[in-house]
Amino acid sequence: xxxxxxxxxxxxxxxxxxxxxxxxxxxxxxxxxxxxxxxxxxxxxxxxxxxxxxxxxxxxxxxxxxxxxxxxxxxxxxxxxxxxxxxxxxxxxxxxxxxxxxxxxxxxxxxxxxxxxxxxxxxxxxxxxxxxxxxxxxxxxxxxxxxxxxxxxxxxxxxxxxxxxxxxxxxxxxxxxxxxxxxxxxxxxxxxxxxxxxxxxxxxxxxxxxxxxxxxxxxxxxx
Numbered sequence: 001x002x003x004x005x006x007x008x009x010x011x012x013x014x015x016x017x018x019x020x021x022x023x024x025x026x027x028x029x030x031x032x033x034x035x036x037x038x039x040x041x042x043x044x045x046x047x048x049x050x051x052x053x054x055x056x057x058x059x060x061x062x063x064x065x066x067x068x069x070x071x072x073x074x075x076x077x078x079x080x081x082x083x084x085x086x087x088x089x090x091x092x093x094x095x096x097x098x099x100x101x102x103x104x105x106x107x108x109x110x111x112x113x114x115x116x117x118x119x120x121x122x123x124x125x126x127x128x129x130x131x132x133x134x135x136x137x138x139x140x141x142x143x144x145x146x147x148x149x150x151x152x153x154x155x156x157x158x159x160x161x162x163x164x165x166x167x168x169x170x171x172x173x174x175x176x177x178x179x180x181x182x183x184x185x186x187x188x189x190x191x192x193x194x195x196x197x198x199x200x201x202x203x204x205x206x207x208x209x210x211x212x213x214x215x216x217x218x219x220x221x222x223x
Contacts, residue, residue: 003073004152005115006166011157012114015097018050018153018167019120021127024145030130035137041151042167049128050151055096055118068098073117094118111157122148122176146176 006012018041028036037043041050060068066076078093095116102108127146128137142148152168177185 002118002120002150002152002172003071003116004168005070005113006152006154007113008154008156008166009112011109011111012099013155013157015055015114015116015155016153017053017055017118017120017150018044018047019053019125019148019150020050021125021142022147022149022173023127023129023140024143024147026129030134031137032130032135040167041153042164052153053120055116058095058098058116060098068095068100068115070115073115092119114154120148120150142176144176144178147173148176149173 002017004015006015035049038049041047044050060075062068062075065078068075074093074095078095096118097114097116099111100113100115102110102112122142125142125148126139127142129140130136131138149171150173151171153165154167155165156163
């Protein structure tokens with residue numbers, strides 16, 4: 001799941017996901033030198049190493065889907081009508097690129113901010129392995145243990161030539177695992193979140209008791 005938010009005083013024109021695969025067990029020094037030197041999508045504008053996935057714009061009637069929730073990358077009612085679907089299907093709901101309306105249309109232009117949520121699936125991805133001649137790359141299917149690295153790339157609306165995009169500060173990296181391992185990780189994450197919510201609820205209750213004078217100290221003895 002990739003949740004992002006981008007802003008530019010000149011407006012945001014387009015957003016992409018840039019990604020590459022680090023094959024398990026492959027020595028990076030076996031790649032051609034020019035490939036080894038590319039360590040960030042800003043060094044690869046032609047997408048030779050970091051593939052580019054263009055995120056499509058989304059229009060929404062807020063009266064029907066509710067306000068956009070930046071922390072979730074969804075609208076409040078994005079799951080409306082999906083109650084009968086299993087969690088994995090609900091998780092696939094994507095809001096690729098939503099352009100925020102102006103807070104005050106009289107003074108501010110729309111499109112200064114965009115956001116969204118994209119469920120990045122790796123089924124169709126390929127990795128590039130060094131060829132036997134040491135100068136070319138050979139495509140191959142992903143395998144367990146490979147690592148997918150991705151950035152979010154955003155461009156402003158300035159029409160000037162060769163405008164540099166902005167990127168997420170750090171790369172996100174995920175290791176390819178089996179479906180069972182993924183389900184176990186999700187289960188453990190949900191259990192951890194449940195325990196955290198219970199702990200927060202207990203802390204709130206304890207704080208409330210303190211302010212009401214309902215602590216655990218015994219009542220004072222009468223003289």
